Amino acid sequence: MSFLVLLLVLWVEKFSAWRQRVQQDGPWLKLLVHCESRWSGSPWLALALLVLGPLLVLALALLLLDPLAYGWLALPVHLWVVIYSLGRGDLQAALGPFRDSWRRSDAEAAYLVARRDLNVDADSESELLQRVQGHLLWQAYQSFFAVIFWYALLGPLAALAYRLLALSAEHAGQEALRERAVQLRHAMDFLPVRVLAAAFALVGNFSAVSRALLHEVLSWDISAAQLVIRAGRAADETPEPRLGEEGVSTLDGLWQLLVRSAVLWYALLAVWTLLI
Secondary structure (H helix, E strand, C coil): CHHHHHHHHHHHHHHCCHHHHHCCCHHHHHHHHHHHHHCCCCHHHHHHHHHHHHHHHHHHHHHHHCCHHHHHHHHHHHHHHHHHHCCCCCHHHHHHHHHHHHHCCCHHHHHHHHHHHCCCCCCCHHHHHHHHHHHHHHHHHHHHHHHHHHHHHHCHHHHHHHHHHHHHHHHCCCHHHHHHHHHHHHHHHHHHHHHHHHHHHHHCCHHHHHHHHCCCCCCCCCCHHHHHHHHHHHHCCCCCCCCCHHHHHHHHHHHHHHHHHHHHHHHHHHHHHHHC
């Protein structure tokens, strides 16, 4: 059933608006505000309530539905959870204005739209494009690949836990709570980001990825964002940043790298499903 859910997720992502309807964070954000005010001195307790509370509700729902109709009644719940656990926003749509400005070689407009739409800033044109490239790789990883990895490995509870930690790290007002969410998310990122880097190597330049990450692939200190950006740029052999169409083509190349990696992941998951 897991592979069927992942296929349906692709269909929903490409051909429907269900994602925007499912990803309603209002109730959880209200819970965040309540936990921060009620347990301001116990950030671990607040984070446990924010993450474990929804997980317990989901676990109970699945426990009740799994025995019914050979588990097929749980399929909509799995699909809802995975869609909710995906990243927020439309990455390609958000990149559109920047791509248009960069293609016209309008650096000033590119700075403005990058700051407005992507929350990306830089001191030079070359640095700006590199940061947008990094934004593309990181957002694709945390929005899609990490969620798919944890769902395929451990099911909907793990996928939902990853997104709730990401939301806590992004929206928490208290520094202590945010730091603990970042720590736990870093732990959950350790394995999937390295699996994605390996996929980049297989569908891109294997030697370049090996050289770029050989000494840091098992390092706990390197962040997931740093690792996925280095691996992606190495795998695609990204050239030096330039204004105009040549610069936009680097974004297209990285997107195609991500698409090939997704196809590889789905192919491996299909084989694994057949074998078990």
